[in-house]
Amino acid sequence: MTDDRSVRDGGTLTVALNSDPDKLDPTLAQTLVGRTVFAGMCEKLYDIDEDGTVVPQLAASLPDTSADGRTVTFRVRPGAKFSDGTALDAEAVVTSLLRHRDLPGSARGTELAPVRKAEATGPLTVRLTLDHAYVPLTGVLADRAGMVMSPTALKKYGKNFTNHPSCVGPFRFVERVGGDRIVLKKDPNYYDADRVHLDGVVYKPIPDGNVRLANLRSGDLQVGDQMAPVDVRSALTEPKLQLFNSPSLGYQGIGLNVGNVKGLGEQPGKIDTPIARDVRVREAFELAIDRELLNKVVFQGMYEPACGPISPQSAIAPGIRPQDCPRRDVDRAKELLEEAGVRTPVKIELKTSTTPEQGRVGQVLQAMVKEAGFELSLRPTEYATMLAETDAGDYDVFTSGWSGRLDPDGNVSNFLKTAGAMNAYGLGDPEIDKLIAEGRSVADPARRTEIYDRLTRRVQDAHALIYLYRQKNYVVAGKDVAGLHVYGDGLIRVKNAGYTR
Template sequence: MRPIATALAVVALAAGTAGCGSLTTAATEVGGVRMTDERPVREGGTLTVALKSDPDKLDPTLAQTLVGRTVFAGMCEKLYDTDRAGKVVPQLAAALPRTSHDGRTVTLPIRPGLRFSDGTRLDAAAVARSLERHRTLAGSARATELGPLTSAVATGELTVRIRLKKPYVPLTGVLADRAGMVMSPRALKKYGKNFTAHPSCVGPFRYVERVAGDRIVLEKDPHYYDAAKVHLRRVVYKTITDGGVRLANLRSGDVQIGDQMGPVEVRSSLTEPQLQLFNSPSLGYQGLGFNIGNVHGTGKKPGKLHTLFAREPKVREAFELSLDRALINKVVFQGMYAPACGPVSPESAVAPGAAHCPPRDLAGAKRLLKEAGVRTPVPLELKVSTTPEDSRLGQVVQAMAKEAGFEVRLRPMEYATLLEETDAGRFEAYVSGWSGRLDPDGNIASFLGTAGAMNTYGVSDPALDRLIAQGRTTPGGTERGALYRRLTDRIHDQHALIYLYRQKNYVVARKDIAGLRVHGDGLVRVKDAGYAR
């Protein structure tokens, strides 16, 4: 490790540390898991939430980002939700789904008396229309999640019947995310794909305006069924990409909540008497991905790429062996995250068992490059977002890979642009991540299934597709856990998506804010929030 000690020390100092020796794990320092604040709140006021990046489209069918989901949590409720214990519970639905004996017909009862923010009544027809749009709209990021559906129809004023090609175990969990968000049929008819500029759902707050790259403004929705329990008058989501600037705004009181705070800012906040910390385990993963077949864009069948990293799995494996997950976590994230090498979190509803993370093996990496017949240094462009965390991660990956014979060139870009580039297949490798879902299928199928809606990597593996299909039809229990163990091993054999670490969800708020909720899905829930009495 000595040749890269200088590079790692620079990154450690940039992260506000004195170097590797002074870094300690944070499990006890952050006081364990804290997800809610039950203090009473007063009526009125504006709450400003600082986001790590600018959300993408405010259209549940097309959206892909965690920051977007945080905004949706304020204005677009779902058929189902997850509670603080990770259990799926009804939200816009009146009860959990009823499934036929053959598993191919699912009936959803819908709550009565609901209205969208534009005043339109929510009924079964509106639910069915949204589900069909999620399933069939060109470019839908929900297409893979709802791929097993053949139809969704209203069979009564408040009853929806879903037909499936095969039994689909993850369905209820899928409907607890954006695929379960119901959009106003009036707004869909009027605005079509421009719904993103005029979103209308059922939620505690309704959309007012968006200034791209700066803020999204919501206000209390008088049509909301539970409006009497909503205390705030307005919520403003403000984009502040630099964690240090988010923390400075928290200190000054210009913002009241900082979302997705990094370890450096979390440690600083612990010494601030006017700030409080919320945190929860993550269902997601972070890492980096290679383009091995994305030639037509996401959602399309992968094709042939002739780049070295696309055609040579040994080169991708060598790159993975050049990386030290534990040291990345220690240097870049102050030991406050966890090394990871698979898509399924320990917090998942299905536990396949811990994946074995290969240790750093420079000799093995060099041997693989020699076997692949390539000349070193091997060039690679790695796209990263412009956040300080991704910049530090990129620098450490660059330094580690150099010792194995790779020459990594970092290309920073704004997050929304990064998504556009990777969706279109215009990349060699990029820093990749996902906020995670309770059911493991939500962390795998859309990303690694052939023609998956978010398969930016261009992976196409019939054996992997068969395992994904089996996972969707296999009931819960040890059999499903064993299947996802096999699936994880098969994913690792591809070396297309290198899992590096699993975050914790850290949210910092001013102490005069109460009623806040931060669940394992990483979303900041502001329905019950307000200024403490």
């Protein structure tokens, strides 16, 4: 959704986020709120437009791919500079791509693993040599793996780049005060600076939606990101506020620790808990959940129940057989626990973020699964801390979500591939790995649809990542704010934003 009313130059926009972003390093970052901040300061080789079409951003055109799909060439936008004044060129792009692929702990490693070689074949020309045809590549480069960082800043700061990020973007990083604010200012080096109207943008983490809404009403905030349905309904009655919304490409659910004993990127191990030992216990846990009721009670029916990784907005979604989510069946859940030979109640701890909305999700799940023989305790945890703990395998179950990508591989491979860069569940299944590899290398849409249909059902049978619902992207802003763009990826694009004349 876009708002293209004309705006005046000047002013600072304050955007409220529902949590504090993790590292401001595109190689290491994992959160949607972090991507929202990156949207203001770190452009990518490609982006998506309002229709979900991939378009060039720091690349000058869409890539050229060889007949066998293993050589990809693209040109880099001429005349662009990083916020520290370093010129953008092919060598800078190669430096970032290889860092994304190879840096220990990189969250981009799985996405770029098929890239065998990246080289600058001219001042503005990049050639990638792939191990095999890799259909999702352009979509991958339209996200954090396509963000290009100043090689000067990378050399100077190394892993401390997160505290001194320098990219190409409409705004440059100024400061971060943990838990309070991230401050950006208009970047005079930006190649399209004449179309940037604001003097700066401030991002403030405010987990409580009621507090975000109160600050929007008072004018202390101008934009509220990821607003909860209950707050959206209230905002609709406010004459000074406006609503932006778009369907989500992602999903929300719960992740179960079935084999994460050594952290991300490591091979699965054995965990001596009922949910890790026996898939029947995990199936029973899922059968105790009523997705429709969860949506009604927590989200006022404004989200969509879901039980698979692929959004209806995905290009291949129409070809996938309808994903009939399992209906709640408490009797069958009890039978499965009896068949598994576990003592009831089965004690499990659920980690959630500290937002009131996620607290309600936890409480509803707690009540539902109790009837089937589970004793679910809740541990609200600050979001960045929860990510660190779940990445390390320090959990039983946690609320797991993803903002989503257009290509289905972007919703699958990082999380479900054995030792994937974001596989916090410790899931290891050779059949899933095989289907992921096939989905990446097959270009024919009908065959890809069949592959992801099979993959979805295989993942459902593992019950390691239980998909529960799909959000809508709700953004509330003051009516005197224009030029915002909110697309299916959930990001607030502030490049053209400003205050009305």
